[in-house]
Amino acid sequence: MKIQDIDFKSDRPELVRLRNTAPKSSRFQSKILLKLAIVSAAVVLLGFSASSWHPVAKGADSTSKLPRLHYALELPGKVVRTEAEFKNPVAIPDDGDWKIITIKSGDTLASIFDSAGIPATTTHAIASLNKQTKSLAFILPGQKIHLLQDDQNNLRSMKYIPDITKTLAIQRNEDQTFSSKITHYRLQAFPVFREGVIESSLFEAAAKGNIAESVIMDLAYIFGWDIDFSLDIRRGDRFGVVYNELYKDNVKISDGRILAAEFVNNGKVYKAVYYIDPQGNGDYFNEVGKSMRKAFLRSPVDFTRISSRFNKKRWHPVLSKWRSHRGVDYAAARGTPVKAAGDGRIKFRGTKGGFGRAIFIQHGGRYTTVYGHLNSYARGIRRGKEVEQGQIIGYVGSSGLATGPHLHYEFRVNGVHRNPLTVRLPEAKPVHPSFEKHFKENTQVYLSMLQLMDNTLADNSL
Ligand SMILES: [Zn+2]
Structure with missing residues (x-):
């Protein structure tokens, strides 16, 4: 196993994609393609010109400001910064019969080892091995553990994969002690543009537009403060979304963060763009820097x-x-x-x-x-x-x-x-006035990608 080290590919043809559900003439199509080429070039330039890393915004854990957003680890147009820890180099065998376990709610390392017939002394040896293996006390449902055992069920090696960027590998040494290694993977993030028009439901429109459910959930969350997606959606409403697709080793792993989005609900246009300020705080704002959020959730629990x-x-x-x-x-x-x-x-x-x-x-x-x-x-x-x-x-x-x-x-x-149900909720803080220039510089490229959708629709109505 080695650290993946892939450079950003500027010639990726699917860097920006446009899907139009509405018919249009070829003249307008070529106009759109030209605009797309300009925006693509801008995105690539953005990716290359940044000499320092932006601080990565807070993740999608329980303390996140946007708890339902799925990925916070990618940066647009750039690979994610990686670190490698080689204090205890171990060679993990690629052969043998690996057992892959998806962690379920209530599972612990001890219960997983127990089900696999691994003795409790091994559980203890691994849990107390070092700082890296302490993370095994915090395994979460959905994560994966790979086990390689000998024919007496003794543990030879294991891998714990907390997320798509990280693997913790543990190996039994010749002297029967264990050693561990954490490998970080680089991810490549490529922004794509997709859009849809609602005929029956948001999810149906998303499926037609080749947009994953997780992306559409995030979209609904971002605009959820302004639009009630269970009541307000109308036939003919449309949306456009720019988001990252994440690649590891040239294979698409998942969809990443929404970078910008537009939703036209009943003729009213809502826009949102993701912005990380110089202090590292990331959040969604409209095109003039007003927060998409209110300072308070309307209801603090998913109730029946x-x-x-x-x-x-x-x-x-x-x-x-x-x-x-x-x-x-x-x-x-x-x-x-x-x-x-x-x-x-x-x-x-x-x-x-x-x-x-x-x-x-x-x-x-x-x-x-x-x-x-x-x-x-x-x-x-x-x-x-x-x-x-x-x-x-x-x-x-x-x-x-x-x-x-x-x-x-x-x-x-x-x-x-x-009354919590009717009180007027104050808005969350806008972009700080001193970051106004930074906000414009860092969000313009994504807002321009949305602009394409507006122009496309305007062209069609000619
Ligand atoms: Zn009460």
Whole structure:
């Protein structure tokens, strides 16, 4: 196994692709191709001219500002920076019968080894081997572990693949000790442009436009603050999206981040572009630098139904008396993750009267959000801890005065309870004025790619 080292290929013909679902004349087609060539050249230049690496934005983990976006590890037009660790070089045999295990929810290294008949002493030896192998305590569902065993089931080698850019290899040495090595792979990111027109549904349009479901989920997430994709979508709505396709060793591995997107909903045009500021913070903004997000999520949990609304007075089933309900109850299965509605700091975490296990988050000077009846708190959530919007802070339960599992959620402005379902949510911060020039320079090329779609449609209507 060796470090992949592939240079950016400027002559890749599919660097930029255009798919038009609407008919058009060949004259306009050649006009579009010319524009495409110009944009392609610009993308390539961008890829080559940057002499330093942009800091890679925060990943799609639980603390991400955009928790549903899938990949954060690629950079447009460039290979991802790699590091290699060769402190314990090991030779992993390519022969033999490798058993490939996809990690399931609840699996641990010990349970996986146990099922494979590997003795517990080996589990311990590997788990305590070094810093690299400590990561095996944090395996996640969907990741893969490869095992190579001898005919007594003893472990000869293993590979742990936490994501597409990294492999941890462990090998048994002649003296029966183990050594490990982490290999980082370079990924190539190529921006592509795709578009679609909605006839029946967003997903049908995406399938026709050869756009993966994960990309369309991200698209719906980016515009989800402005467009309700379950209610607002109209026949004839259209969208264009520029996103990275990720290659490893010249083989497409997956789709990467959306770089820019446009959605025309009921005649109204929404645009979004991904921007990483000089401090390394990446997020989506519209073409003039306004955030695509609100400062707060409308609902901090994926709920099945609203079981009780904000109400001045209601009959309380547990207390058996009339009481005002100063929040919203979201019914959800026990254990459903509860997310921080906005960036803030944990003001309180603990048991509080009828709330049961509760979390209070302070957001700047004006806003407080409250999460009650939790089953448990997320790891690391304690008083004083800073949290980001979308970060998992706890899990739905029925602690305190609750008849069944639900989240009691409150939204307070200057200490006054407001209806979380209707309160006007403040916008998230725009691009900082001092980064305006940087924003324009770094987003123009992708916004131009979207512009092609507008021109195409304008041409067609001539
Ligand atoms: Zn409630």
